[in-house]
Amino acid sequence: MKAKHGFFTSLKCRECGRHYPTEALHVCEFCFGPLEVDYDYGLIKTVLTRAKIASRPTNMWRYRELLPIEGEPTIGFQVGFTPLVRADRLAKRLGLREVWVKNDTVNYPTLSFKDRVVSVALSRARELGFEIVACASTGNLANSVAANAASGGLKSYVFIPADLETGKVLGSLVYGTNVIGIRGTYDQVNRLCSEIAGKYGWAFVNVNIRPYYAEGSKAMGYEIIEQLGWRLPDHVVVPMAGGSLITKIHKSFKEFVKLGLVDDHQYSIHGAQAEGCAPIVNAMKAGADIIKPVNKPQTIVKSLAIGNPADGFYSIQTMRQTGGWAENPNDEEVVAGIRLLAETEGIFAETAGGTTVAATQRLVNAGRIKPGESLVLCITGHGLKTQEAVANKCGEAQVIGPHLHEFSALLDK
Amino acid sequence: MPINVRIPTPLRKLTKDKDIVQASGATIQEIIDSLEKQYPGLKERICDERGELRRFVNVYLNDEDIRFAQGKGTLVKDGDEISVIPAIAGG
Numbered sequence: 141m142k143a144k145h146g147f148f149t150s151l152k153c154r155e156c157g158r159h160y161p162t163e164a165l166h167v168c169e170f171c172f173g174p175l176e177v178d179y180d181y182g183l184i185k186t187v188l189t190r191a192k193i194a195s196r197p198t199n200m201w202r203y204r205e206l207l208p209i210e211g212e213p214t215i216g217f218q219v220g221f222t223p224l225v226r227a228d229r230l231a232k233r234l235g236l237r238e239v240w241v242k243n244d245t246v247n248y249p250t251l252s253f254k255d256r257v258v259s260v261a262l263s264r265a266r267e268l269g270f271e272i273v274a275c276a277s278t279g280n281l282a283n284s285v286a287a288n289a290a291s292g293g294l295k296s297y298v299f300i301p302a303d304l305e306t307g308k309v310l311g312s313l314v315y316g317t318n319v320i321g322i323r324g325t326y327d328q329v330n331r332l333c334s335e336i337a338g339k340y341g342w343a344f345v346n347v348n349i350r351p352y353y354a355e356g357s358k359a360m361g362y363e364i365i366e367q368l369g370w371r372l373p374d375h376v377v378v379p380m381a382g383g384s385l386i387t388k389i390h391k392s393f394k395e396f397v398k399l400g401l402v403d404d405h406q407y408s409i410h411g412a413q414a415e416g417c418a419p420i421v422n423a424m425k426a427g428a429d430i431i432k433p434v435n436k437p438q439t440i441v442k443s444l445a446i447g448n449p450a451d452g453f454y455s456i457q458t459m460r461q462t463g464g465w466a467e468n469p470n471d472e473e474v475v476a477g478i479r480l481l482a483e484t485e486g487i488f489a490e491t492a493g494g495t496t497v498a499a500t501q502r503l504v505n506a507g508r509i510k511p512g513e514s515l516v517l518c519i520t521g522h523g524l525k526t527q528e529a530v531a532n533k534c535g536e537a538q539v540i541g542p543h544l545h546e547f548s549a550l551l552d553k
Numbered sequence: 554m555p556i557n558v559r560i561p562t563p564l565r566k567l568t569k570d571k572d573i574v575q576a577s578g579a580t581i582q583e584i585i586d587s588l589e590k591q592y593p594g595l596k597e598r599i600c601d602e603r604g605e606l607r608r609f610v611n612v613y614l615n616d617e618d619i620r621f622a623q624g625k626g627t628l629v630k631d632g633d634e635i636s637v638i639p640a641i642a643g644g
Binding site: 432448 | 572
């Protein structure tokens with residue numbers, strides 16, 4: 141163990157509790173359980189205060205004692221601290237009093253929450269001596285790895301399903317990365333990457349660097365608490381693909397309570413997936429512990445189309461423990477959700493955001509979120525990346541000649 | 554008839570660093586038992602106390618997740634390839 145600051149101490153198996161050194165490891169050799177970073181919370185409690193956090197630059201590294209790198213971040217120092225928007229117009233449409241949008245559509249530099257996990261993963265990968273970084277991705281992660289690797293001078297390979305949205309493919313290519321399109325589903329890409337990671341000694345951010353990578357998502361939760369004025373909301377709705385984000389939001393809340401940075405308060409965390417690929421929601425609704433993978437996802441929500449979610453089991457635990465629920469709106473509701481958020485709050489979210497809004501609508505309709513309760517929506521990616529989803533569904537431009545009378549006639553119609 | 558089984562990195566200490574090993578059997582269950590005979594300790598890594606596949610272990614038969622087939626009862630035949638892969642995160 142050579143951690144310079146000593147705040148994170150080991151990797152620990154979530155299933156059997158065995159400890160491992162803080163290297164590029166992700167799976168327990170004994171039971172295959174996922175490894176998670178373990179911290180010295182006693183030590184962190186002696187140094188991390190609200191005042192100290194507030195004195196630091198407005199990026200996710202203001203919570204650095206709770207993020208698993210040893211030295212200073214070398215990649216992605218500007219990431220995070222995205223706006224928490226008070227969404228009164230959306231609240232009115234939903235029939236609620238207090239709604240907030242955690243707006244990671246404007247996260248730096250690639251407009252999705254993935255910049256959070258990638259800045260931790262690549263900073264850590266560099267500390268561990270890697271020069272080539274890679275990922276399996278449904279698009280957003282590929283964009284973020286490509287951009288952040290470029291800015292850090294690292295060579296990168298990103299592996300994606302070959303049929304992704306044009307914007308997401310171009311949004312990786314432009315950074316000069318190696319984009320490998322796989323003819324298959326995300327789960328097939330994932331499996332291939334697992335084998336590639338075993339063969340070549342690269343830093344796969346969501347394979348062998350995963351324990352560090354996943355911790356980056358916690359910053360979204362810390363920011364929600366701080367931006368709400370150091371309090372916990374009553375409800376949070378989070379999109380689920382592999383299910384990591386929802387578990388890390390929960391972890392971030394529990395950590396802030398444990399460290400005395402926020403008063404404990406009962407909150408519910410709810411999860412959203414699209415109907416065409418909802419293995420976690422299906423298991424939650426069936427009261428099951430075992431997640432039946434979806435073999436062939438069929439939805440416009442490609443960023444959430446993971447048929448075999450690695451953190452599905454823990455996502456269900458998160459929702460059950462907090463009294464949350466799960467919803468799986470269909471593609472039509474997703475498009476309506478994108479438009480509702482755009483038309484009420486001026487925020488253009490990608491399909492995962494539409495899924496989150498649409499799932500929220502269902503939760504409100506079912507009485508699971510009550511009118512007087514506070515709610516935060518985690519909106520994780522920008523709509524310009526998935527334009528195909530809403531093309532021809534928002535009307536068309538009204539084309540006229542460059543003449544005042546034509547415009548006047550248009551207005552009078 | 555021997556069938557090739559791809560072994561993931563975390564298990565290679567048990568297989569003397571071999572990434573592909575051979576096993577025989579007519580079903581996935583028999584293949585697992587055959588692996589255990591050759592590499593004692595391997596079965597308890599991928600199966601729990603009740604003999605069920607552990608939650609975070611995926612087994613593929615020729616690119617198909619065996620949970621979409623008959624699980625451990627899935628039939629295997631000569632020339633098939635089996636991969637054991639840990640679950641990994643989203644993206």
